[in-house]
Amino acid sequence: MNILERLSPADRRRVLALAELELAHARAAPSAPSGWSALARPEQLPPPGAWRTWLILAGRGWGKTRTGGETIAAWAAAGTARRIAVVAATHADVRDLSMRVLRAAAGHGAEYTESRHYQLRWVNAAEALGFSAEDPDSLRGYEFDAAWCDELAAWRYPATYDMLQFGLRAAGARQIVTTTPRPTALLRALLVDSTTVVTRGRTAENAANLDPATLRYYLSRYAAPASAVRSSRPSCSTTCRGPCGTAISSTPRRRDSATTSGSMGSAPSAPVPTIRRLPPHGISSAAVSGVWPHFFW
Numbered sequence: 111m112n113i114l115e116r117l118s119p120a121d122r123r124r125v126l127a128l129a130e131l132e133l134a135h136a137r138a139a140p141s142a143p144s145g146w147s148a149l150a151r152p153e154q155l156p157p158p159g160a161w162r163t164w165l166i167l168a169g170r171g172w173g174k175t176r177t178g179g180e181t182i183a184a185w186a187a188a189g190t191a192r193r194i195a196v197v198a199a200t201h202a203d204v205r206d207l208s209m210r211v212l213r214a215a216a217g218h219g220a221e222y223t224e225s226r227h228y229q230l231r232w233v234n235a236a237e238a239l240g241f242s243a244e245d246p247d248s249l250r251g252y253e254f255d256a257a258w259c260d261e262l263a264a265w266r267y268p269a270t271y272d273m274l275q276f277g278l279r280a281a282g283a284r285q286i287v288t289t290t291p292r293p294t295a296l297l298r299a300l301l302v303d304s305t306t307v308v309t310r311g312r313t314a315e316n317a318a319n320l321d322p323a324t325l326r327y328y329l330s331r332y333a334a335p336a337s338a339v340r341s342s343r344p345s346c347s348t349t350c351r352g353p354c355g356t357a358i359s360s361t362p363r364r365r366d367s368a369t370t371s372g373s374m375g376s377a378p379s380a381p382v383p384t385i386r387r388l389p390p391h392g393i394s395s396a397a398v399s400g401v402w403p404h405f406f407w
Contacts, residue, residue, distance in 0.1 A: 146180040146184065146215070150173075150177070150180070151173075151315065151316075153309050153311060153315075154173055154176075154177045154180075155181075156181055157307045157309070159307065161284065161305055161306065161307045162283065162284055162285065162303075162305035162306070163284070163285050163286075163287055163300060163303065163305060163306040163307070164284070164285070164286050164287070164306075164307050164309065165287045165289075165297075165300050165301070165306050165307070165308045165309070166178070166286070166287065166288045166289070166308075166309045166311070167289060167290075167291045167297075167308065167309070167310050167311075168288075168290070168291075168309070168310065168311035168312065168313075169290065169311065169312050169313035170290060170313055171313045171316055171320050172311040172312065172313055172315060172316050173311075173316050173319070174260075174288035174289070174290075174311075175207060175208070175211050175260060175288060176211055176215075177286075177288065178208070178211070178258045178260060178286045178288040179208070179211035179212040179214070179215045179258075180215045181258075181286055182194055182196070182212055182215070182238065182256065182258050182286065183212060183215035183216045183220075184215075185236075185256055186216070186220070186232050186234075186236035186237075186238060187216070187219055187232060187234070187236070189234050189236060191236060191255055191256035192235070192236045192237070192255055193236075193237060193252075193253065193254045193255050193256070193280070194236070194237065194238040194239070194254060194255070194256045194257065194258070195238075195239060195241060195249065195252065195254045195256075195257040195258070195274060195277065195278070196208050196209060196212060196228075196238050196239065196240045196241065196257070196258045196260070197240075197241045197242075197243055197249075197257065197258070197259050197260070197270065197274060198240075198241075198242065198243065198259075198260040198261060199242075199243050199244070199260075199261050199264045199265055199266070200242055200243070200244055201242040201244070203242075203260065203261070204228055204240040204241065204242055205224075205228055205240065207260065208240065208258065208260045209222070209228045209230065209238075209240045212230060212238060212258075213230060216230060216232065219232055219233060220232045220233070227239045227240055227241065228240030239252075241270075241274075243265040243266065243267060243270040243271075244266060244267070244270075245270075246267050246269040246270040246272075246273045247273070249270065249273040249274050249276075249277055250273060250277075251277075252277040253277055253279060253280055254274075254277050254278045254279075254280065254283065255278075255280035255281075255282065255283050255284075256278075256283065256284055256285065257274055257278050257283075257284075257285035257286070258285065258286045258288070259271070259274070259285060259286070259287045259288070259289075260288050260289075261288070261289050261290065262287050262288075262289040262296065262297070263289045263290060263291065263292035263294050263296075263297055264289070264290075264292075265296075268294075268295070268296050271296055287300065313325075313328065
């Protein structure tokens with residue numbers, strides 16, 4: 111005999127009524143965030159507004175690649191993106207980094223195959239195709255409604271970006287660009303494009319998910335004060351041109367993770383951090399480490 115059977119008919123009706131009321135409240139209550147939306151920092155979630163390009167300029171370890179993969183997977187699962195291009199610097203980068211992260215984000219909801227392209231297909235028929243930026247013509251003839259450009263500043267051929275844009279022509283098309291900052295002409299153009307929203311970030315913002323020993327090493331090796339660099343290289347400044355560095359100074363619509371505001375339509379009152387030239391193969395000496403804290407620390 112269960113508990114309800116032990117109650118009088120009147121008590122049983124009261125218990126059932128209370129249970130129905132609790133169930134109704136539970137159904138009406140907003141569900142708690144789950145998955146990536148629960149794990150991501152606010153600046154890792156897509157910005158509001160009508161934009162074509164979400165440009166994420168951030169230091170190593172900030173979470174750029176995962177942000178790109180998780181966002182694309184969410185769009186595909188929701189059906190808001192049906193034909194997606196995933197483009198990285200090389201074939202190895204597409205296969206081993208971008209598509210690997212995208213597959214993990216999609217989970218069991220998508221099937222991965224490698225034939226002519228690296229292909230990920232969701233149960234709702236949404237599809238992501240992987241391309242190498244080494245082959246601009248491989249994008250010829252396609253039409254996409256979404257794209258993810260990973261490490262755009264490392265692409266060898268700017269023509270690859272143009273070919274992608276010719277294919278990114280479906281109504282409401284949008285793209286995510288995730289890259290470590292470098293002062294390339296392509297990034298300069300994106301920064302001043304009125305359809306671009308910019309998120310800037312530093313490695314230290316993701317410290318909770320990074321190895322403490324690695325962070326200490328980064329701090330000791332790369333986080334020298336900018337004043338030390340200025341004193342050792344007095345001819346350099348944040349607006350210099352030529353061998354000692356190149357500054358990118360522009361005010362597109364932006365989301366600075368250090369000063370994120372609710373409005374995407376206007377630039378914040380704080381000055382836009384400059385992006386100065388880094389060595390082509392990364393930072394190799396303390397003499398140039400002072401240019402890095404804008405995005406590293």
